Amino acid sequence: SRKRRHAVCYRQGPKCSRSCRQGCHPSVNPVSILSLPLPELSKKLRDGSLPPDHVFYAYVGKALQIATETNCITEFLQESESQLRKVKLMERQGLLYGVPVSIKDSIDCQGHDSTLGFIKHLNKPAAEDSVVVQVLKRQGAIPFVKTNVPQSLISYDCKNLIFGQTRNPLLYTRSPGGSSGGEGALVGGGGSILGIGTDVGGSLRFPAAFCGICAIKPTGNRLSKRGVMSGIVGQKAVAAAVGPMAKDVESLALCLRALLCEDMFSLDSTVPPLPFNQEVYSSTEPLRIGYYETDFFTMPSPAMRRAVRETKQLLEEAGHTLVPFELTNVDHVVFNYCVRGMFTDGGRSFVKNFKGELEKGSTALFLWLAKAPHWLKTLLCWISKPFVRSISFYTVDEVWNLHQEIEDFRHQFIAQWNKLNLDVMLCPMLGPAFGIGYPAKLSVAVSYTMLYNALDFPAGVVPVTLVTDEDEEQLKGYRGYYQDWWDRTLPKAFRGGVGMPVAVQCVALPWQEELCLRFMKEVETLSLKKNSFF
Template identity: 45%
Template sequence: MGSVNSTAAVLSVLAGVLTCYVSMKVYERHWQAAVRKKALKKREESRRALRDVQRSVVTDDQPTAARRRKILSLPIPELSQQLKDGQLSAVHVLQAFQEKATLENERLNCLTEPVPDALARAKDLDAGDGKRGLLHGVPVSIKDNINIKGMASTMGVTKHLDAPAEEDAVIVQVLKKQGAVPFVKTNVPQALLSFACSNPVFGETVNPADPARTPGGSSGGEGALIGSGGSILGVGSDGAGSVRIPAHFCGVCGFKPTAHRISEKGFKSSSPGEQGVVPAPGLLARDVDCLALGMKALLVPDMFHLDPQVVPIPFRQEMYEDKKPMRIGYFTALEACPTTPSMGRAVIMAKEALEKAGHTAVQGSLLADYRGANMSRLSRFVVFLVLLLRQKLVAFDPPDQLYVIADLVVKLINADCGQTSKTKWLKGEIMDDRIKTLVIVMTMPNYLRKIFGFLLKPIWPYTSRLLSYRLLGSIFDLWQRLVEREEYVQTFLAEWRGAKLDALLCPAFSTPACKPEDASRLITAANYTVLFNLLNFPAGVVPVTTVTEEDDSRLDNNLLVDTSGDINHHLIRKTTKGAVGLLVAVQCVALPWQEERCLRLMKEVETLCGL
């Protein structure tokens, strides 16, 4: 009798467990279906709104079409001047960009929503008496995570769909005060967690040059839109290269200033509270002059008043237009991650062009000193020739590369073991396929890290080191890492001062635009951008060349610039193969608060290597 009772009890427990399991699965399917339905409903609403805008502006009238093509081709100085002079109306310019943006969106899926009041704003600008704003009538695209009043900043998750912003982000307010017309919001990876660009709400954005490749992230929609000609100036955010990587992948210019030079009030972040790896707002544009004008328009008393945490330094035009030769350092690869032949070649190409233009390893003021010296014209000419022959940029290797990338950056950027993303943004959501691998790695328990690190060490030493880092176990641990970060910043600055540098030239990434399925596995390729978030230096990228057949064939000859001997070889070669014709950028860097000098170097590179 006792055995019968025991058997019945066991069966009852098993039945209960099975019932709970089935109930959980039923519930899981139910909420997934509800989330998917909500996401698809928003996607359809968004596409309907974009189609409505497109229908309202598309025209068969040939003179109108020709005028719009002319508008789209104008560089920002001419476009801005013609808007101020009244040669162009804000409405006509807006409609030209609305038509182009919505048409490009059909092949790229780079937009999330149109800004509802864009046309009314353009009409108000045309009707007004004053045209004093630096961006009067210029259409501007805005990344999804930046607040525009009445619109949801979704970050690609459904929980934000029903939470429209109550006011514009400060940067949007200032752009409007300068006469700009925010006209579309652009797509992002889910929770801003990848340098692919996909989420379950709005779908996947593709690269304008090759739809089989990603436009980058997290400002991927911005990069794709500007790269396709659908916008002239866009606003993004850069937490580890999120402006610079899409700019590089899409063949446009991107710029990240020092944190607190531009207000980030009204920006949604994937990791609020993160310290050490410093995010900042950023700009993307088709050329450097447009970036400079955007910075000049933002660095005004309106911004300093709306956000007192912004350092009140106006744009220094004289620094941007300075003609003195600069002392520029350069490197072609980091020890922690290889670069492809095209990426290293781009840096050398820009380096040689800068040397020919007079930038030199002597102090930038030396030539000016000689010009002012009491010497004969012949003597000054001889000295100039001697200096010209000596001109070389300075090889500069960032100190302690393996330590800072494999240990310090990873510990700081993932100090919460991925819990913010997992519990704040992704809980109750359908996780996008492009971020699954990254989230698994971010949230992996410490004991699993140690096991995988031990097993991989003999074959993939760098990957082993990345996986086996010890999680921060306390506030004390975090503080110690922040102390290490400050010590590293001082070490880097000492090396910079020792080399007497004005600026730095380096790769923008490990590869040209990669394939979206490889993005989460190639996260170490972002070492080239995240380094300058750690240091909090201004940095920007500018395209200088394209991937050639020779670059592609050199991949087969194992000619990656690499010293780590890791799986990166295989992944980088695999994702880069077949990238012939894609644009390749270099990265320009300056000291904190010297944004204008960074932009000046970008302008020099753009002028000398202009595509």
């Protein structure tokens, strides 16, 4: 096709073939375009020093290369070339004017499938763009590809029977994370400068951490979810969110600045009209930061613990105050609020998604448990963690009580936060990237991320270090907190990660995305000063 021929020839720069009719300019080097951070690229597009078509085809070419290597793209949005022509005729307005943007499979783009990895969703194109895609276009952005997800989205790997396994661009034997795994791989590999994904248990944060990039999960309703497909429709116990992924924090801030506009608020009146607060983001006041090294449920890898300790030290040296924060009863939160909250109907809605599908892949265990008779679940819960008991049927009374318990827990957590007079929190983030296949075996390891979906707090990840030989050596002493099958499997998933990135998680109170980003920016700046490899 013309777009593929152009992508290939454009990557060759000055050697662009005569058959290409898209107007390549031999003086513009695609490599230099791809090296620009989003704020700088956006500025050059808006001031006219970079033509939108040069930027577009540079990223089309790079995306093609990364897709070949990692299998991260599900579809090229052909109308993006028409959108490019419209953009070129527009006045250079919009904070994302001319910026190519990648979109997660589950986010509706008019005329394209949102499969969630299910065969039955093929050839059922969306009737209209999701609100977030509409706003991106109004800000001048050009959505150009959709990216891969795990079947049903309820997984932090990235594999389905339609598009296959996506691989980590940094090391092909590792998972890119999920469920926004295609986004993580494409952005992490340099094939997209800005990606939009979703998060209901870590689905933005896992791919970002595993692929060495940044992401933020906003408060659940800060950005519109209209036109965004869910793995479990209707559940409200664990808050889902739409958010951006990019190479650096400044790019995330620019994206939120663009999305939090009148168009977002008018297209979806359920979104609170809270424009981006630049004053909070730009503040340089010292922060009072809570921190913890472990949640006492999933034992951190040596690299995870070191990442928090080193970041804490850097923050203290920069003049911030670090205050220990102790988590309690995380096992209760994971099983009784998160798993029970998502599978309150005994997993019936989840199982129904798979009707007529080949039941394979990372969700096989969930499906088996959800279909198990009550007596078997009761027996299994005696010999394992209460994961099995959590996938049971509940009465309406029990569901209401659960929602009340989650609300009470949220207020208790905030009270503990306020008692310590905290601004933000520094937390571990699962890492390094697991070997392919391990996320399906280790669903309980979502504890570090899913906590903040249950609380509905904004949470972002920033890469701060790389796994060392010493981290790998210390992994030999990993035992876990329960010495059960999961704890015996976790070190196997971590093993072999020398040189892979490890991130920390940065958290703020609800609706304080700007403060969360400001904290992330501080962590990123200090880490870059210390480490030359980022």
